Amino acid sequence: MGYTTTFVRDPGGPPISEEVRKILLDHRHHSMSPMTELLLYEAARAQLVTEVIRPALERQKIVICDRFTDSTLAYQGYGRSISIPRIHEANQWACGDTIPDRTYILDISWEESIQRLSKSSVESDRLEKEQESFYQEVRKGYHRIAEEEPQRIRLLDGSKNINFLKQEILKDAINIVEKEYDS
Numbered sequence: 001m002g003y004t005t006t007f008v009r010d011p012g013g014p015p016i017s018e019e020v021r022k023i024l025l026d027h028r029h030h031s032m033s034p035m036t037e038l039l040l041y042e043a044a045r046a047q048l049v050t051e052v053i054r055p056a057l058e059r060q061k062i063v064i065c066d067r068f069t070d071s072t073l074a075y076q077g078y079g080r081s082i083s084i085p086r087i088h089e090a091n092q093w094a095c096g097d098t099i100p101d102r103t104y105i106l107d108i109s110w111e112e113s114i115q116r117l118s119k120s121s122v123e124s125d126r127l128e129k130e131q132e133s134f135y136q137e138v139r140k141g142y143h144r145i146a147e148e149e150p151q152r153i154r155l156l157d158g159s160k161n162i163n164f165l166k167q168e169i170l171k172d173a174i175n176i177v178e179k180e181y182d183s
Contacts, residue, residue, distance in 0.1 A: 011044035078141025106158030
């Protein structure tokens with residue numbers, strides 16, 4: 001459609017953020033404290049925002065990010081029980097005013113996630129080895145976040161056909177881009 005895009009993942013992207021990602025997901029670090037986990041995510045994100053996201057936005061690129069601050073709220077806030085206001089403050093500290101125009105949450109049940117993981121040839125990381133109760137809290141967190149910001153967040157049924165979901169997301173994203181970049 002003529003728009004230039006930048007794809008990133010969080011945590012990840014720049015070399016520093018990729019190194020932090022390795023630490024975060026390494027199953028050998030099962031004793032990592034929730035606060036250490038939060039601060040590592042924020043450190044990786046701060047580097048990603050500074051080195052990749054803001055420069056791309058300044059060049060009028062569309063940035064598509066796999067996970068971002070809402071994931072931290074869900075996982076570390078609701079899943080790990082860290083204070084939600086503290087996480088908002090940490091997210092703001094790491095990102096400043098860099099906030100997504102839209103977030104898509106692909107919601108699936110615990111059972112569906114286990115089924116999908118069992119079909120994957122990739123070894124489970126530290127977070128994927130968490131208990132069902134943790135993921136139930138994370139899922140509740142995502143639902144709560146979506147309820148609190150319905151203008152920005154779209155909660156989608158992730159069990160639907162992948163082509164259907166692609167079309168729904170693409171249609172919505174095009175509307176956002178046209179409003180934001182063509183005005």
